Each structure stands twice: as structure tokens, then as C-alpha cells.
Amino acid sequence: MKTLSILGSTGSIGTQTLDIVRIFPNKFKVVALTCNSNIELLKQQIDEFKPEIVAVYDEEKADELKADIPVYKGMDGLIRAATIGKANTIVNSLVGSIGVIPTIKAIDNLKNVALANKETLVTAGAIVMKKLSSSKTSLIPIDSEHSAILQCLNGENVNDVSKITLTCSGGAFKNRSKGELGHVKAEDALKHPTWNMGAKITIDSATFMNKGFEVIEAHWLYNLPYSKIDVVIHPQSIVHSLVEFKDKSVIAQLGMPDMRIPIQYALNYPQRIKNESLPQLNLTEIKELTFKEPDLERFPCLKMAYDVGIKSGTLPAVMNAANEIAVKYFLQDKIRFNDIHRIIQESIGQHTVITNPTIDEIMEIDKKTKEETEKEIEKGMCIAS
Amino acid sequence: MKTLSILGSTGSIGTQTLDIVRIFPNKFKVVALTCNSNIELLKQQIDEFKPEIVAVYDEEKADELKADIPVYKGMDGLIRAATIGKANTIVNSLVGSIGVIPTIKAIDNLKNVALANKETLVTAGAIVMKKLSSSKTSLIPIDSEHSAILQCLNGENVNDVSKITLTCSGGAFKNRSKGELGHVKAEDALKHPTWNMGAKITIDSATFMNKGFEVIEAHWLYNLPYSKIDVVIHPQSIVHSLVEFKDKSVIAQLGMPDMRIPIQYALNYPQRIKNESLPQLNLTEIKELTFKEPDLERFPCLKMAYDVGIKSGTLPAVMNAANEIAVKYFLQDKIRFNDIHRIIQESIGQHTVITNPTIDEIMEIDKKTKEETEKEIEKGMCIAS
Numbered sequence: 001m002k003t004l005s006i007l008g009s010t011g012s013i014g015t016q017t018l019d020i021v022r023i024f025p026n027k028f029k030v031v032a033l034t035c036n037s038n039i040e041l042l043k044q045q046i047d048e049f050k051p052e053i054v055a056v057y058d059e060e061k062a063d064e065l066k067a068d069i070p071v072y073k074g075m076d077g078l079i080r081a082a083t084i085g086k087a088n089t090i091v092n093s094l095v096g097s098i099g100v101i102p103t104i105k106a107i108d109n110l111k112n113v114a115l116a117n118k119e120t121l122v123t124a125g126a127i128v129m130k131k132l133s134s135s136k137t138s139l140i141p142i143d144s145e146h147s148a149i150l151q152c153l154n155g156e157n158v159n160d161v162s163k164i165t166l167t168c169s170g171g172a173f174k175n176r177s178k179g180e181l182g183h184v185k186a187e188d189a190l191k192h193p194t195w196n197m198g199a200k201i202t203i204d205s206a207t208f209m210n211k212g213f214e215v216i217e218a219h220w221l222y223n224l225p226y227s228k229i230d231v232v233i234h235p236q237s238i239v240h241s242l243v244e245f246k247d248k249s250v251i252a253q254l255g256m257p258d259m260r261i262p263i264q265y266a267l268n269y270p271q272r273i274k275n276e277s278l279p280q281l282n283l284t285e286i287k288e289l290t291f292k293e294p295d296l297e298r299f300p301c302l303k304m305a306y307d308v309g310i311k312s313g314t315l316p317a318v319m320n321a322a323n324e325i326a327v328k329y330f331l332q333d334k335i336r337f338n339d340i341h342r343i344i345q346e347s348i349g350q351h352t353v354i355t356n357p358t359i360d361e362i363m364e365i366d367k368k369t370k371e372e373t374e375k376e377i378e379k380g381m382c383i384a385s
Numbered sequence: 386m387k388t389l390s391i392l393g394s395t396g397s398i399g400t401q402t403l404d405i406v407r408i409f410p411n412k413f414k415v416v417a418l419t420c421n422s423n424i425e426l427l428k429q430q431i432d433e434f435k436p437e438i439v440a441v442y443d444e445e446k447a448d449e450l451k452a453d454i455p456v457y458k459g460m461d462g463l464i465r466a467a468t469i470g471k472a473n474t475i476v477n478s479l480v481g482s483i484g485v486i487p488t489i490k491a492i493d494n495l496k497n498v499a500l501a502n503k504e505t506l507v508t509a510g511a512i513v514m515k516k517l518s519s520s521k522t523s524l525i526p527i528d529s530e531h532s533a534i535l536q537c538l539n540g541e542n543v544n545d546v547s548k549i550t551l552t553c554s555g556g557a558f559k560n561r562s563k564g565e566l567g568h569v570k571a572e573d574a575l576k577h578p579t580w581n582m583g584a585k586i587t588i589d590s591a592t593f594m595n596k597g598f599e600v601i602e603a604h605w606l607y608n609l610p611y612s613k614i615d616v617v618i619h620p621q622s623i624v625h626s627l628v629e630f631k632d633k634s635v636i637a638q639l640g641m642p643d644m645r646i647p648i649q650y651a652l653n654y655p656q657r658i659k660n661e662s663l664p665q666l667n668l669t670e671i672k673e674l675t676f677k678e679p680d681l682e683r684f685p686c687l688k689m690a691y692d693v694g695i696k697s698g699t700l701p702a703v704m705n706a707a708n709e710i711a712v713k714y715f716l717q718d719k720i721r722f723n724d725i726h727r728i729i730q731e732s733i734g735q736h737t738v739i740t741n742p743t744i745d746e747i748m749e750i751d752k753k754t755k756e757e758t759e760k761e762i763e764k765g766m767c768i769a770s
Contacts, residue, residue, distance in 0.1 A: 151636060155540020160657045165668070232668055242639065242668075246659035248646055250639040250666050251536060254627065261633055272545045274631035281635050283550070283617055283627075283676035291668035 002267060005032035005087035005111075007078055007102055010041040012198045013093035013116040013142060013259060018045065020264045023277060028267060032081040034094075037061040055081045057098065078102045083109040089267070092117045093142070095200050096324055097317075097366045100124050104359060107131045107139070114266035116142040118213045123317035123362050125220030139221075140266040145214050146221055147262035148240035148253035154270070156245070158222060163244040166214055167234040168294065169257075171206035173337070174233065178298050182338055186331045203327045207340050208294060212305020216316055219309055226310050231302060233292045238281065256281050300341050304348070313353040317362045321369035322347035329377050347373055387652060390417035390472035390496075392463055392487055395426040397583045398478035398501040398527060398644060403430065405649045408662060413652060417466040419479075422446040440466045442483065463487045468494040474652070477502045478527070480585050481709055482702075482751045485509050489744060492516045492524070499651040501527040503586075503598045508702035508747050510605030524606075525651040530599050531606055532647035533625035533638035539655070541630065543607060548629040551599055552619040553679065554642075556591040558722070559618065563683050567723055571716045588712045592725050593679060597690020601701055604694055611695050616687060618677045623666065641666050685726050693733065698740040700733060702747045706754035707732035714762050732758055 004021065008014045014035075021028040030049040035042045037058040046054060046067055053070045055077025056062035062073030072080045075098065082090050082102035090106040091114045092099050099117030106113050107128065115121075120128060132139055141147055145166045153161075172189040173181060189206040190199060204210035215229050237257040244250045255261050256279040264273060296303045301323075308319045322344040329335045335343070347369055354361055389406065393399045399420075406413040415434040420427045422443040431439060431452055438455045440462025441447035447458030457465045460483065467475050467487035475491040476499045477484050484502030491498050492513065500506075505513060517524055526532055530551045538546075557574040558566060574591040575584060589595035600614050622642040629635045640646050641664040649658060681688045686708075693704045707729040714720045720728070732754055739746055 151634060153540075154636075155538075157657075162659075234668075239637075244666065245657050247649055247657040248640055248660065248663040248665055249536060249650060249657070251539075252624075252637045252639055254635040254637055255633055258633075264632055265634060272542075272630050272632040272634070274547075275633065278633040280633055281629065283619075284678045287676060289674040289676075291672060291674075293669045 001026075002028050002089045003031050003087045004028055004089050004091055004267070005034075005081045005084050006030060006091040006093065007034045007081055007099070008036070008093035008095065008116075009033040009045055010035040010038040011093055011095060013263065014091070015041075016259050017091050017093065017263050017267070018049065020260055020267060020275075021049065023275065024273065027273065031086040032084045034078055034081045039065045043067070052086060053081065053084060075101065079105045082106040082111070087111060089114060091142075091267070092120065095198055097123060097320060097363070101359070101363065103128060103139075104131065107135060107137055110135065110137050112137050113139045114142055114263075114269075115139055118143075118210075118217060119320055121217040121220045122213045122320050123366065124359055125216065125316075126312070126356070127359055127362075129220050129223075138269070140269045141217070141221060142259075142263055142266045143214060143217070144257070144259065144262045145241040146217060147265055149218060149222060149243060151253045151265070152241070152243040152251040153222070156243070156251070160245045160247075161222070161224065161228065161243055162246045163228050163230055164218060164222065164224060165230040165232050165242040165244070166211060166218060167237070167239050167241055168208070168211045168231055169205065169237045170233040170235050170294075171208060171210075171299075172202070173206050174235070176298075181298060182336060184337045186333060189337075199331060200324075200327055203330060203340075204323070207337070208299040208302040209305065209323050209340070209344075211294070212302045212309075213320070215302075215305055216309040226306055231294050233294050234289065236286060236289055238286055238289055254281055301344070304341065304345065308348065311353060313355040314357045314362060314365050315348060315351060315353050317357075317365050318347050318351045318369045319344055321366045322373045325370050325373040325377065335377060343373060343377060346376065386411075387413050387474045388416050388472045389413055389474050389476055389652070390419075390466045390469050391415060391476040391478065392419045392466055392484070393421070393478035393480065393502075394418040394430055395420040395423040396478055396480060398648065399476070400426075401644050402476050402478065402648050402652070403434065405645055405652060405660075406434065408660065409658065412658065416471040417469050419463055419466045424450045428452070437471060438466065438469060460486065464490050467491040467496070472496060474499060476527075476652070477505065480583055482508060482705060482748070485751075486744070486748065488513060488524075489516065492520060492522055495520065495522050497522050498524045499527055499648075499654075500524055503528075503595075503602060504705055506602040506605045507598045507705050508751065509744060510601065510701075511697070511741070512744055512747075514605050514608075523654070525654045526602070526606060527644075527648055527651045528599065528602070529642070529644065529647045530626045531602060532650055534603060534607060534628060536638045536650070537626070537628040537636040538607070541628070541636070545630045545632075546607070546609065546613065546628055547631045548613050548615055549603060549607065549609060550615040550617050550627040550629070551596060551603060552622070552624050552626055553593070553596045553616055554590065554622045555618040555620050555679075556593060556595075556684075557587070558591050559620070561683075566683060567721060569722045570718060574722075584716060585709075585712055588715060588725075589708070592722070593684040593687040594690065594708050594725070594729075596679070597687050597694075598705070600687075600690055601694040611691055616679055618679050619674065621671060621674055623671055623674055639666055686729070689726065689730065689733070696738060698738040699742045699747060699750050700736060700738050702742075702750050703732050703736045703754045704729055706751045707758045710755050710758040710762065720762060728758060728762060731761065
């Protein structure tokens with residue numbers, strides 16, 4: 001029996017995790033749930049899944065929630081859920097840098113972590129991987145791309161890998177010209193072509209920042225140099241990623257674009273569970289799979305992420321923090337799409353990198369970068385027309 | 386060090402096997418070579434690879450060969466090469482049912498077998514798999530499709546497989562109408578689109594008989610019911626086959642269509658060897674991968690093979706033998722393309738199936754079916770116009 005604490009249970013990954021839990025009551029039991037502020041949905045989840053505790057990150061909302069079980073709040077609440085004695089597995093589907101510390105605390109408390117939170121490895125990959133290397137716990141990616149790589153490496157030797165290729169739908173604006181990208185709005189992006197995702201990640205997909213984060217995550221997860229990590233646009237989102245070995249044989253993982261497949265894989269890793277409710281891939285219905293190079297000129301965030309990943313230290317945390325703020329403003333239609341890259345680039349340019357930072361230094365820089373980025377944006381705000 | 390006896394060294398798979406051997410003199414040593422009748426090429430191979438013995442199946446040609454090493458002939462010669470003490474690995478790239486007994490003798494003599502000969506498993510799958518199950522030897526497929534399945538199953542549990550899909554280029558005539566198929570000639574088929582193969586297999590690809598054989602081979606190799614084996618047309622021949630697991634996750638093996646990749650994999654299984662001389666897959670150059678259902682009406686051999694495989698016993702041997710003769714006559718432009726299926730179907734219809742046949746019964750039926758099929762064809766010969 002896997003006893004689960006699901007951080008971010010009301011978000012896209014959280015609700016899909018509960019879809020899996022619902023089907024297998026004999027395999028999974030929920031012991032803790034957390035949300036940011038959606039206490040209505042959390043209440044329903046409490047009624048259905050009967051956790052022992054919950055946490056609400058938004059402290060005011062936490063105070064509004066009436067429940068028969070302990071309700072914790074803020075970062076302390078998240079950490080309590082990430083370390084609760086009765087959970088053996090923590091699902092971290094928090095969005096943003098608030099997800100970093102809960103992952104670390106979970107590992108420190110010998111929990112297995114099913115990880116959807118990107119910021120954990122992007123900002124603190126070195127620290128997290130070092131902790132894992134001296135621990136008996138495991139960290140299993142939920143992301144479809146990293147889940148694909150993990151599955152492609154089953155039974156293989158990671159030293160035989162010559163290259164991994166992360167696929168990418170191309171995001172909402174893949175067919176827009178450079179000029180058009182000056183005028184696109186958040187609402188256009190939120191019509192994402194293939195995956196059912198949250199708003200922040202949908203924008204990150206449109207800018208290719210999301211793929212940049214995944215490149216950095218893959219670097220840490222699979223201990224690969226950036227020169228061995230490729231990105232290819234694959235609009236159908238059927239091939240979830242590929243691994244090329246030194247004998248030129250390539251293994252790929254495919255499936256319908258449904259996050260419940262990698263979520264279920266992460267929850268019960270390494271055992272596969274039969275699930276007839278998941279959609280079956282039928283290649284003769286799909287008919288064609290296409291592939292093309294990403295356009296680094298129109299979507300410069302991808303190239304930036306490689307550069308930042310290579311420089312490492314505190315720089316990925318700066319990139320992530322500035323991006324988080326820029327996306328927030330873009331979602332409010334307060335800045336233009338092309339401003340996102342410019343704003344992040346400015347933050348990066350102003351930062352003096354600390355190599356081998358502590359987790360406290362990373363979180364401090366995250367906070368500081370967010371404050372300064374907000375200030376900069378507010379100062380020079382260019383309202384999207 | 387793998388010490389190799391290569392049966393069929395002058396054919397397409399044989400010469401490509403030697404291409405791999407040539408690159409890795411410290412990993413592979415040739416101790417025996419055999420050919421059917423191409424003694425000119427065999428001589429060159431003797432000079433280059435310095436085997437300890439050779440065998441020539443064609444007894445007259447054998448007598449013509451002058452060499453400083455023992456030259457054996459006929460089936461006895463093949464068996465001698467398949468069981469030679471100094472070889473630990475037998476590469477069986479013989480074409481036709483003459484390959485069956487050498488595989489069995491190799492297994493009986495505890496040799497590992499890298500298998501390209503289709504007839505071994507098609508006609509005697511039950512016997513071969515039973516021998517393997519009680520032996521410490523292994524049988525590794527060279528065929529790109531079965532090599533793909535083997536690689537997809539690395540680190541996985543075969544009980545988790547819900548379906549395998551063998552891909553298929555579609556053969557030379559995939560775009561010809563039913564009417565046009567009445568007039569196509571062997572020379573048209575020999576312009577095969579993607580793979581570098583021998584003449585017999587190229588015709589078998591065009592009729593889909595080859596894919597039918599592979600379905601039967603996959604049934605035996607991976608112990609899967611026919612209901613779990615699918616075939617899909619994939620003209621680019623980049624995805625070499627796929628495995629779907631019970632959690633709807635699909636693993637595929639991809640690569641450039643170059644037989645040296647699966648040959649090398651089979652020779653050094655399960656270790657991969659770095660080989661920069663093999664072609665690298667670049668999906669953004671390939672651009673698209675397409676998939677469609679095979680047309681069982683235009684290409685009825687595939688459906689026939691499923692039916693024959695399910696009925697099992699001696700029936701696959703009959704289908705194989707009748708096909709071997711029909712293809713021989715088609716290659717000589719003595720029968721029409723559509724006659725191939727008709728001729729096989731007649732042989733099958735006349736046969737009374739023996740369940741659980743011995744190897745002697747299988748070989749006897751192989752011989753008898755060939756003789757009778759020849760007689761039938763000669764009797765009712767319809768010269769292709």
C-alpha cells in the first residue's frame with residue numbers, strides 16, 4: 001500500500017493523481033492533501049479521500065476552511081504534509097519555488113517523492129541529487145518527458161546513453177511569426193494544443209521556458225551533460241521523449257497525451273498497473289508523427305535555459321524567479337509575450353552567481369529576485385495593447 | 386571474446402555481420418563461415434577473416450573451392466559449422482528451411498544463436514523454444530523488428546505486455562492496386578524501398594508473407610498469443626517495432642534502417658557497443674513518420690499467416706515450404722505475383738495437420754510440400770505476361 005501525501009491536490013496534476021487513486025483503493029491511500037487557495041475543491045477531496053490532515057498555503061483561506069481534521073497553513077503546513085509520518089510517498093505537484101523546500105524535507109524524512117514541481121530540480125538540483133545519492137529514497141519524475149526517459153532507461157546502462165531528446169508540443173504560439181508574438185495574449189496561450197495543464201505551465205510551454213526547465217531537470221535527474229540533451233518539436237505529443245544509445249539504437253516512450261499515464265507510473269514505480277480507463281495509443285488513427293527543430297530566435301528562452309543551466313550555481317534560481325513574476329504579469333495582460341524573455345534576461349544579467357549555494361541562499365535569491373523583478377516591471381510597465 | 390560461426394556469410398546479413406566483425410577485432414573472432422554457392426566471395430572472406438573451417442552447401446561448388454583449411458559441404462557441412470567446438474556463438478543467416486536443423490544442432494551443442502533465419506521459428510518454433518527453456522543458451526533475434534521488441538522489453542516484465550506492434554515498410558507494392566498486382570514482376574519488387582535485403586526476403590516483404598513469418602516468430606520468441614500481435618505499415622522504417630504495456634505506456638525502438646544496428650546488438654547482447662560508423666537517427670531530418678493499417682485484401686498472405694500460426698502444428702512448415710517454391714518461380718518470372726498466395730493456400734488446404742510434430746516430421750513435410758508445390762506449379766504454369 002502506498003500512503004500518499006499530495007501537495008497541490010487541487011491543481012491539474014493533483015486532481016489527475018486523485019483520478020488514479022480513486023481507481024485503485026487497494027493500492028493507494030491518501031493521508032494528506034494540500035492546496036494553495038481552492039478550499040471548495042479541497043473540501044470535496046477531504047470528503048471523498050478522507051486524509052488525516054490538510055494544509056492550505058494561503059493563510060487567509062486556511063482560516064476559512066472548516067474541517068473535522070487538522071488544517072495547517074503556509075509553508076509550515078506544506079512541510080508538515082511533506083513529512084507526515086503516515087505517508088511513504090509524497091506527490092509534489094506544487095507550482096513554483098514554494099515546492100523546493102517540501103521536496104527537500106520529504107527526502108530528509110526518507111519519503112519517496114513523485115515529483116511534478118519543476119522548481120525543485122531547476123533551482124536546487126545539485127542539493128537534491130546529492131541528498132538522494134546518500135539516501136535510500138527515490139525521486140520519480142511525473143513530467144511526461146522525464147517519465148519517458150526513465151522508462152526508456154529501464155534495463156539499460158546510463159553510461160551507454162549518447163543523447164536524450166526531449167519532445168515538445170511547441171506550445172500555443174509555435175506557428176506565430178516573430179512580429180505576431182509581440183501581440184499575443186495570455187488567453188491565446190491558454191488554448192494549449194495537446195496537454196491538460198495549469199496556466200503557469202501553459203505560458204511556460206508557449207515561451208519554451210518549460211522545455212528549458214525540463215532540460216535542466218533532465219541534466220540533474222539523469223546526470224547528463226547539457227551537450228547530450230536535445231529538444232525537438234513534436235506537435236502531436238505522442239512520442240514523449242527518446243534516448244539514443246552509443247550503438248545508434250534509439251528507445252522512445254509513446255502514449256496518448258494524458259498525464260494520468262506518467263502519474264500512475266510514478267505512483268507505483270517501478271511496477272506497471274493495468275488500467276483500462278487510460279486511453280490507448282492507436283498509431284493508425286494518429287496517422288503521422290512530425291518532428292522539427294525548435295526556433296531559438298523566436299523562442300529565446302530555450303537557449304537561455306541551456307546557458308543558465310551550464311553556468312549553474314544560483315543562476316537557474318534567478319531565471320526561474322524572474323520567469324515566475326514575468327508570467328504572472330503576462331497572465332494579467334500587464335506585459336507583452338516578448339517581455340517575458342527580456343525581463344528574465346535582465347535579472348540574469350544583474351546577478352552575481354554563487355557557485356555551490358546552500359538551500360537558504362537559493363531561497364533567499366528566489367525571494368530577492370522576485371521582489372526586484374516585480375519592482376522593475378512595475379517601474380517600466382508596458383501594458384500589452 | 387565472441388567466437389563466431391557465420392552460416393550464410395556471403396548473403397546480405399552475413400556480409401553485414403562481417404562489417405561489424407571487421408570493426409571490432411578484439412571483440413569478435415570468426416572461426417567458421419558457410420555459403421550456399423558464392424565461392425568467389427567466400428574465398429575473399431577466408432583471406433580476410435581466416436576461419437578455421439568453411440562449408441559450402443552446394444556440393445558441386447564445394448568441390449570447386451580451393452582453400453588451405455577444411456572445406457565441408459551440404460547439410461553436414463552446415464551442421465559442422467553450427468556445432469564447431471571453437472565457436473561460442475552461431476550467426477544463422479541462412480535463407481530458407483535449410484536453416485532449421487543447424488539452429489537446433491547449435492542449441493543442442495550449447496551455442497548461443499544470433500538468428501536471422503526465419504524458418505527456424507516459423508516451422509519449428511515449439512521445438513526450439515522448448516529446447517531453449519531447458520538450456521543455458523540464448524537465442525537472440527537479428528531481425529530488426531524482433532530486435533526492437535527485445536530492446537523494448539529490457540528491464541520490463543513480459544507479463545505486463547498488452548500488445549506488440551510489428552512495423553512493416555509495406556514492401557515494394559504497397560501503393561499498387563489489386564489489378565496492378567496481377568502484372569508486377571520480380572524486378573519491380575527487388576527495388577525495395579528502405580532495407581538492404583536478399584531477393585527472397587524482398588519478395589516476401591512485397592507479399593507481406595515476411596511480416597506473417599515475423600508474427601509467428603514473435604509469438605514464439607515472446608510467448609505471446611496472436612491476439613496480442615499487431616502489424617502496422619510504417620513506410621519510413623524508422624520505428625522498428627513497439628510494445629504496449631498494460632498501463633497504456635508504449636515503448637518503441639527506433640533507428641536508421643540499417644541492419645548492422647540489430648546485428649551488432651545481437652552479436653554482443655546484452656551489452657551495447659559504441660560504433661560511430663553506424664548511421665545516427667535525426668528525426669528533424671526525417672521530418673515525419675506515418676502509420677497505416679495493412680490492406681489484408683490486397684495482401685492476403687498476412688491474414689493467412691495469422692490463421693496458420695494459430696492452427697500451428699505442421700501447418701506453418703507447409704505455408705513456408707509452398708511460399709519458398711512459389712517465390713522461386715516468381716523470381717524466375719514463371720508465375721504471377723498473385724499466384725504466390727493462391728499456391729500457398731492450395732498447399733495448406735491439402736494438408737492434414739500434425740499437432741506437436743517432431744523435427745523429422747517437420748523436415749519431411751517441408752521436403753514433400755516443396756516437391757508437390759513444384760509439381761503443381763509446373764503442371765498448371767501460367768507464365769507471367
